[in-house]
Every structure is written in C-alpha cells, then in structure tokens.
Amino acid sequence: MKQIIMMTKDGCGSxxxxxxxxxxxxxxxxxxxxxxxxxxxxxxxxxxxxxMSEGKIIQQWGGVxxxxxxxxxxxxxxx
Numbered sequence: 001m002k003q004i005i006m007m008t009k010d011g012c013g014s015x016x017x018x019x020x021x022x023x024x025x026x027x028x029x030x031x032x033x034x035x036x037x038x039x040x041x042x043x044x045x046x047x048x049x050x051x052m053s054e055g056k057i058i059q060q061w062g063g064v065x066x067x068x069x070x071x072x073x074x075x076x077x078x079x
Contacts (some may be wrong), residue, residue, distance in 0.1 A: 001031070002031050003053075005034050006023075006033070006035045006036065006047050006049055007048040007050070008038070008047050012046045015047040021066060021069075049061055
C-alpha cells in the first residue's frame with residue numbers, strides 16, 4: 001500500500017487546518033496516512049508531503065491546495 005507522509009511544524013496554522021482534510025482524502029483514495037511533526041530533515045516549506053511505495057519516495061510536493069493534493073494522489077494511484 002502506498003503511504004502519504006505529511007511533514008508538519010509546531011505553530012504552522014496551515015498544517016493544523018489542512019491535516020484533517022489531507023487525511024480524509026488520502027484514506028478515501030486508499031492510501032495509508034501518517035503525520036511527521038517537526039521533522040529533522042530539511043523541507044522547502046510546511047506542510048510538505050512524501051508519497052512512499054515499497055520504502056521509496058515516488059512523489060513529493062507541498063502546500064494546502066485541496067485540488068492539487070487530490071490530483072497528485074489520484075494521478076499516482078494507478079502507477
């Protein structure tokens with residue numbers, strides 16, 4: 001099963017606000033969803049997402065635009 005990892009940061013209002021919607025969309029489309037708060041790796045901005053399959057990153061992106069989030073998950077579902 002493909003997994004979506006959402007990187008968040010304490011105090012990030014956008015992260016807190018979008019997290020429930022991201023989880024709902026991911027689960028609706030059959031992905032496992034995890035949140036990684038305050039990651040030790042550097043990411044360009046928050047929230048940031050990694051799509052994993054078989055232990056490998058197959059897609060990465062960021063932001064809180066629901067349409068983009070859904071499109072990335074839908075596009076990669078068939079791969």
